Amino acid sequence: MTLHRTPGRGTSLRLKPIDRQALVVTGATSGNGLAIVERAIRSGARVVAVARNDAALDDLRTRLSANGGRIATVVADVSDADAVEQIARTAIAEFGGFDSWINNAGVGVYGSLEQVPIADHRRVFDVNYFGMLHGSLVAARHLRGKGGAIVNIGSILSDRAIVDQGPYCATKHAAQALTDTLRMELEREGTGISVTLVKPGAIDTPFPDHARNFMDRLPRVPPPVYAPDVVADAVLFACAHPRRTIYAGGGGLASALLARAAPRVTDRIMEAVGRKLQQRTEKQDNPERRDNLYEPRADALRGLPNVHVRESSLAVQMQKLPKRAVGMVLVGGAAALAMTIRARARR
Known part of the structure; x- marks a missing residue:
């Protein structure tokens, strides 16, 4: 058993190596969740x-x-609190409990805030936020005292909103607040539970095909695009090594740094090309197109073919370094990026 420091506190956490853990993974049959399950096994x-x-x-x-x-x-369906309780009961019956709980399930809607019906706004929150809340509370109750890890899947959109995914962005901002609050409250109690938010960038999953779409063209994830196994790598690392946050993909990390250093510049970029970056050339002209907002549909690991996908991420490997070294790298990168943007703005 390995000994690690709790993020932000002097007490110690003891997290088991992955091969000695039992894990709960929600959203397990598609995209990132499927990659997490397969890598864990x-x-x-x-x-x-x-x-x-x-x-x-x-x-x-x-x-x-x-x-x-x-x-x-x-x-x-993780939006159902009773169903989430059954997940814990199954873990106890099958494996004597669990060591890490990964809140990965999520749904999305493409379209402007005005285009998306209020019922769909609520549904995205029911799954992405309340589903995460249900899982986090159940996991905390079972892990309290013995320790373990709660890993929530956020997004680079936890840091920065974009156009035409307002409901999804709002839930990912809420995921950031939920995860930070949960971490502080569990650390205050000295529970021995690590709480991490993993923030994927653009990942090659069926998410665009599964999401409800009110745009006039079919959706896509903008480049650079990373493989789901990049997220799985970050998640399983967090299950065994306490971290506050891990960005899954260097492109997402760079976007977050840019948004932090130059928010108005990022606004202008999103206003000019945000919708185009999220659209394919094919028109949304199939009235029978099915999404998974309310009901499941066919699942898969990857998304659309003919997309250049990066199978690994140096940024994830860098974030596996001791936290002090990671902090120095991020601060230095943010400072360099800010200086570059300001220098160009003066020209």
């Missing part, structure tokens, strides 16, 4: 995989258990 962890799609869960359990993976599954 390859690393020797036991996994409780959670999703709304029962057929996809059955396929996942059959495929991974056939290769010796120890996996249990739960069909649940």
